[in-house]
Amino acid sequence: MMEATASPTTYARRTSRTTRRVMLALVAALVLGWTGWRGYKHVMWWTPAGHEIARVVQGTVGVNETLLTPPQAYRNRRITAAEMSALLRAAQGKLADYYTGSLLRGQRQIAAMTLKPKDLHWGKTNAWMTWGRVDWVHLGELTMLPGSATATASAEVRSNMGYIDRMDYTFHLVDTSSGWRIDREESEYQPGYGP
Numbered sequence: 029m030m031e032a033t034a035s036p037t038t039y040a041r042r043t044s045r046t047t048r049r050v051m052l053a054l055v056a057a058l059v060l061g062w063t064g065w066r067g068y069k070h071v072m073w074w075t076p077a078g079h080e081i082a083r084v085v086q087g088t089v090g091v092n093e094t095l096l097t098p099p100q101a102y103r104n105r106r107i108t109a110a111e112m113s114a115l116l117r118a119a120q121g122k123l124a125d126y127y128t129g130s131l132l133r134g135q136r137q138i139a140a141m142t143l144k145p146k147d148l149h150w151g152k153t154n155a156w157m158t159w160g161r162v163d164w165v166h167l168g169e170l171t172m173l174p175g176s177a178t179a180t181a182s183a184e185v186r187s188n189m190g191y192i193d194r195m196d197y198t199f200h201l202v203d204t205s206s207g208w209r210i211d212r213e214e215s216e217y218q219p220g221y222g223p
Contacts, residue, residue, distance in 0.1 A: 072170040116143040128209035194218040
């Protein structure tokens with residue numbers, strides 16, 4: 029009686045193990061095939077470090093409209109010195125999520141000049157409106173080395189007048205104690221775009 033009840037269970041275990049192995053082999057084959065098709069530099073975005081770098085890159089591309097433009101400007105509302113001081117403090121802290129070293133210091137100086145509480149433009153918040161807003165960011169190649177990485181990205185920016193510009197970016201990142209941060213960046217307009 030015991031053998032009769034044990035046999036189907038053993039058979040079911042073997043079948044489920046075999047099924048799992050076949051599924052694992054299939055997934056591995058698909059991933060390896062995709063790696064060969066997409067290339068190593070694109071697959072790196074799918075790693076945990078790649079996800080973090082993608083978050084940093086995407087946040088950096090939109091820093092002008094998200095951190096350096098008061099939300100009141102988009103609603104054409106007046107802003108007070110106290111509100112501007114709070115925005116400046118928040119921007120100074122958030123910039124450290126994206127940058128490090130001399131690039132962070134430079135970005136913080138830009139934020140201090142842009143969000144100066146004493147310079148409220150007579151409350152006309154449209155003075156802070158960025159010249160354009162990011163429509164999309166496309167991640168390019170990611171090359172990783174121990175402790176550093178190089179990432180490329182493209183972005184489409186729509187101006188307030190309706191013009192579209194496309195930019196190419198190259199970021200150099202370092203792995204800090206706080207995570208991946210950009211220490212160098214370059215940008216240029218794609219051919220046929222820009223001034």
